[in-house]
Amino acid sequence: MSKKPSATIDQKPAAPVSYGQAPVNASLTAEHKIELYRQMVRIRRFEERSHRAYTGKNAAGGANIGGFLHLYNGQEAIAVGCCSLMGKHDHVITAYRDHGHAIAVGMNTKALMAELYGKITGCSKGKGGSMHFFSPERNYWGGHGIVGGQIPLGVGLAYGVKYKGYKGSAMAFMGDGAVNQGAVHEAYNLAALWNLPCVFVIENNGYSMGTSQARSSAGELAKRAEGYGIAWAACDGHDVYEVRATMDKYLTIAREECKPAVVEIETYRYRGHSVADPDNTYRTKAEIEDYRRTKDPIQVFQAILLAEGVLTEASAEKIDEAAVAEAEAAAEFADASPYPTAEDIQKDVYWESDNPDQRTSQGRLFFN
């Protein structure tokens, strides 16, 4: 792991300014802007620390994190930009690449890291793992492992918001590979047919595992919305201002007019599909470096904020150091926490078995 903070890569991209003028961005205070920046850096540092826990060895000789670990590095501006627009009745659901959204909605990184370590102090008590983070109190409905499976749920959240009479929305995130799941298309149709306030967000990082967009999808991704009469847009995902400006438009329509939209956001992932992916068959190192050099979302926003005079090199450095320390503290917390026990396996399966005094059904629930 390089000691040099990624927030100080030498070649600075030119700062685009136009999206900063969009009302949703122009109205931000300096503190809000710094907060957006800080969140992206916190996500980056969290992911780097979890990567180390997955690949490194612990005292027992094993890795601290098992299974799959899908990192969000490179895509930070999307989760942060979108979630920064959430009001009380706006909801979020995503796939297994879910750490960034979790941090962006305000989940505690200690509980997230502990979940990755499989500890009882984790956000799902060590039961869900990397792909299955949830925080209903923050309107964050996961964290879903089956490609595309979360999209109908997102439509359901939108339905719930509308049914209950709230002015709100649901953002249903998916990857560029997920658009080829049948469930996504059934969900589009329902959202359009029933005028549900769902904004479908395609985080297009160019690849579904080792398959490029060209090798997996016919036509343009977001444009498929047209078949359902759904409004759509495509935007760049490396500028958090652009993400916010684009999403604000469609979230406002969703909340005010109860209409769905599909927003495709171009982005890139720096790491392999999961940490287990050797990432050597489908793209070049040069391609990754090129994106990092010219479009890194943290770099881009740092340049913007430096130009705006909101941030200084020194304050950026401080934010980065704090993010590194936070991730380290999360890892220490996770490490020091206990695992669930065998008795925990059969807890949280049924509401009734967890609330036996209020049980109304009869008969056996478990068969061991």
Place this chain on the structure above:
Amino acid sequence: MPQITYREAVRHALAEELTRDPNVVVMGEEVGQFQGAYKVTQGLLEKFGPLRVADTPISEAGFIGMGIGASMLGVRPVMELMFWSFYSVAFDQILNNAANVRYMSGGQINCPIVIRGPANGGTNVGATHSHTPENILAAHPGVKVVVPSTAYDAKGLLKSAIRDNDPVFFLENTLLYGEKGEVPEEEYLIPLGQADVKREGKDLTIVTYGRPVIQSLAVAELLAKEHDISVEIVDLRTIRPLDIDTVLASVRKTHRVLIVEEQKPFCGVGAQLTYMIQAEAFDELDAPISRLCTIDAPAIYSPPVEAEQLPNPQRILKAALALLD
């Protein structure tokens, strides 16, 4: 005999059948250019070309259904599910179409498709990725279900599956892919529906399949050494058709049965076996049939706890000793 891995055994079976029969095609997510999510199909694209080894989008209902349709026309698709856990997305295709088309057409249409991929827990990938649906699949007349435990079995059974004229669901195991076993150079087939006595014994029969076979063999070794107990291990290999005769022969020999399965207990394969054993060999039993399954809850992520949720040597040992008490 050369030692090859379970993964290579599956790969060799695919390569041999692709060579033998031009109707055989291999399809699935990442099977070609990426060389397989678990490297089972490594090298096949180079050898057989993109028409016969095809990468699909993440559209299980679409491509599994397409495979079923193609099989109706005499193509022999071997479809890879990256995980069997994703079968649920294609459930309608698998169970309404593959399982029923022959019956509903009055026997006019065959469906010689193979769907294969890993189905196991133990890799800390959580509840959505750890399904073992052999019981759910086998509950449907019209389909065949195979769960091989060794490299030798995997190769011989997969070749038979590809030549079979009915839909065959072939459930592998990511934790076995790296396990080596003896596999002859010369061609061989293992018929579907033939159990294998993996170890002879006289005191206790363990009926099992998949990875628990390997664990049970280790436990049997230990029981012999440390407790002077002789365990017979029957590996079902195929769940449907089910070789109940081999199971019953073993019961008549040892009079005690422990069923070990890496799936949840309710309506599991072991429940069916238990019914059949008591129905046909009740008088042969010296003790109630015992059953060891995955602890009845969705798969927990936490790595050390998942190991306890699944059958493991310690749990198998305990169950075996309890049965002999």
